[in-house]
Amino acid sequence: MTPTDTPIEAAERASRAVDLSAPPLPGAVPMPFEELRSLDFVKGLSDQDLRSIGRGIWQVAYAEGDTILQTGEYGDAAFVILTGYAEVRLPVQFPAPKPAAPENWLTKVKRVLGRGRGAATSDSHQKEATPDGTIILSDFPVDARPGYQARLQAGDIFGEVSALSRYPHATDVVAVTALRCVVLPTPVLRRLKNEVDAFGEMIDRLYVERTLDVHLARVELFAGLPAEVRSALRASAELVSFSPNQEIAAQGDPCDDFYLVRGGYVRLAVREGDTDLSVTYLRKGDYAGEIGLLLDEPWPMTLTALEHVELVRIGRDDFKRALASSPHVEDELWAAVVDRLKERGFALRNPSAVASLAVAMDTGLIHGESVLLIDLNTCTKCDDCVRACADTHGGTPRFVREGIRVSHYSVPTACYQCTDPVCMIGCPTGAISRPLGTLQVLINQDTCIGCHRCVNGCPWHNIVPVPYFSTTLGRDIQLATKCDLCVGRDEGPACVQMCPHGSAVRVDLKDAAVVRDLFS
Known part of the structure; x- marks a missing residue:
């Protein structure tokens, strides 16, 4: 019998299928086979293997001034420059969190009346630069300071660390001339790394030269x-x-x-x-x-x-x-x-006590930096948490109370605010994002086009489409919605603050000791 995929494996399998059948980013077009054969990094592959892997290799053109990679975004592809020049830029100022949506009058009244009932438990875990202003670069060989720039040219590869290890990009990469690049989606990048010795050695060497010393120091x-x-x-x-x-x-x-x-x-x-x-x-x-x-x-x-x-x-x-x-x-x-x-x-x-730890691994809870849990020993199923969420978000709740059960806790269908939010990868408009230095993964309803890439990309099925009229597009779409931790709300997540029995809590489950203690 074929074993059932874990959620992560299912997501990986789906992403591989998508990468081989559709462009990985807007404007990408397939590379002709003859041009593929001329690329240095595929030398050593047979024509049969190259035809197989070549279905997932794309090319894309950028105009002077186009931003290719942006600070704080996650990537699912590496880029190799064919012609032209690009520049690596470390922003002087980093993106600030987006302001919260305006509150309606009912939400504001409940928020004011609710003060004094105990602030919601949430994790800050701000990811900041070091005191002297330096930050870690995942793709380049220096702890660079804001304003750092470097030039990339034909033959240079960039974006590979984010694609392989799911680190967010720590720099912008901008085309400084007209530019043409090869695009290697993550599944293709992994396959090339494993099957072409010279390519794998190059990726490993770049990691050692650019990043390893910084990682060891951190x-x-x-x-x-x-x-x-x-x-x-x-x-x-x-x-x-x-x-x-x-x-x-x-x-x-x-x-x-x-x-x-x-x-x-x-x-x-x-x-x-x-x-x-x-x-x-x-x-x-x-x-x-x-x-x-x-x-x-x-x-x-x-x-x-x-x-x-x-x-x-x-x-x-x-x-x-x-x-x-x-x-x-x-x-x-x-x-x-x-x-x-x-x-x-x-x-x-x-x-028996560590069985729950295995469940947390298999269900992805260990990825969560702010997982909503409901204590079933004290929950009365009054649904105040759901109503509070709906009131805070214009009448549409951002989670479903029912979910998986671990020990005496229910885990509702709500965004975990993952350490590595794979849902952000590949959004064609950048509507889903995590502002640098924050915990919340947010969806901008003005730029969401209802393509469902994030919905399908979440391995835990915690992003839900809802009917919505897009004023940007001038038509109805299925808007992607998810928990945003009630960003901008002084008391934190409404579901936690408005629970009359203290049954709803938010927990950072990155630490195995926390998982063991909580679910034992």
Whole structure:
């Protein structure tokens, strides 16, 4: 029997089909086969393989002054310049959050009367620049300051980090002349990386040159490493990729590598009899391998990719050399070993308690930075939360109270405000966005055209189309709607604040410990 796709796998499968059958962005046209064959980065592919993969390779033209990539947006394609020049620009000022929609009189009265009942629980987690104004660039080789610019020319590739690892673009890329580019959607980019050795080596080299040192410096564990030690790690590190459900390391196998998660989620599980018990999960910036390398033992748990995963692999000898020069890092790793072994022991002693952790992984809750939960032990199904949401949004609620159940909580059909909002990828008008430095993913009803790309792109089905007359288009459309955390409302999300029993809460579920404690 063919196993059922997880939501992430289903979304990936759908995106692959879309990428091969329709233009990935407005104005993109197929590349003629003869021109495809002339591209350096496909050399080594047979004509049969090139015809197969070439169905997903496109070309697009830009006029002087056109913005190709924009700061804060997520991308699902890399670009290779064929002719012309582009410029990388780090904005002097970053986009501010969009103002909230005007309140109607009933919403305003309820908001004023509701003050003093306890502010809603929500997460700020502002993503800001460092105090001196620098930010991390995901595609370029420097912690650049606002106003930084660099020139790109024929043969240069850009956008690949966002496409592979779902980092938002940290810069604008603007055409400074008429420009023609090859467009490589993410599924094609992954396939080329895996099947064309020279291309894969180029992508890995660009990551090492442009980004790895910055990533190492921003991972708390490595932040204090001397620059020369990070430089040595950068020279020896290897970038490796894994597909959904692919095993990265097996419990009991020799442990010879240290892994740093660059993108995606990784499940850690321990085998007990015929059952794999979920212990925890890893996300961007997390790491694994410290137990086996420090204790000189086999892998104590199995690592499996929950989705497409990008890892930085550091070999045993390079890992040991780094520790020898930085005793404080070794001290931190020993503390991490103790914590991880405690998690492993907890899973073995309490298999039923960690079952909810597995559910949270499989249903995508671990992606959420503000997940709406309803405590079924205290909820009376009065629907005040739904009415409050509707009153705040002009009569149309932005969530459905019914949803999946985990432990004694119901998880309504409401946007999770994911760490990596894949729903934003590919919107033809930019109507769905997350203003830089904010938590809310917003949909602009004036620029939404009802194409449903975000609706179909949400793996958790939390974006709902509703009938709407678009004054921009002058016709009826199915407007994409979703929870926006009541952006601009002083008390935070209305569903939480107006619940008379305190049953509705908003929780950041990125941390596995929070998930375990909440659902155990």
